[in-house]
Amino acid sequence: xxxxxxxFAVLKDHLPGEGFSLELPEGTNATEALDMLASKHPDLAPLxxxxxxxxxxxxxxxxxxxxxxxxxxxxxxxxxx
Numbered sequence: 001x002x003x004x005x006x007x008f009a010v011l012k013d014h015l016p017g018e019g020f021s022l023e024l025p026e027g028t029n030a031t032e033a034l035d036m037l038a039s040k041h042p043d044l045a046p047l048x049x050x051x052x053x054x055x056x057x058x059x060x061x062x063x064x065x066x067x068x069x070x071x072x073x074x075x076x077x078x079x080x081x
Contacts, residue, residue, distance in 0.1 A: 001026050001068035003033070009076050011051070014044055024066065031062045033072075051076045 006019040024033055030053045038045040053060040054073040066072065 001028070003066055004071040005074055006071065007074045009078055010047070011074050011076050014041070027065050029063050029065050030060045033066055047076055
């Protein structure tokens with residue numbers, strides 16, 4: 001299956017900000033997808049371990065299977081004041 005990922009915050013500085021496709025095995029869940037992305041970008045692995053996926057304004061559960069053709073936002077932890 002193929003999904004589209006759109007990075008936000010600091011991830012936009014390291015990944016294509018306009019979004020990119022990721023090919024995954026059918027039935028891949030959010031954690032597995034982030035692990036696969038981390039294997040392609042080992043320098044981002046610590047940040048991706050604490051990143052969440054969001055789909056249609058809702059966070060995706062870490063064990064939730066992803067949907068073929070869907071678009072997901074990569075939301076790293078943020079802080080501010």
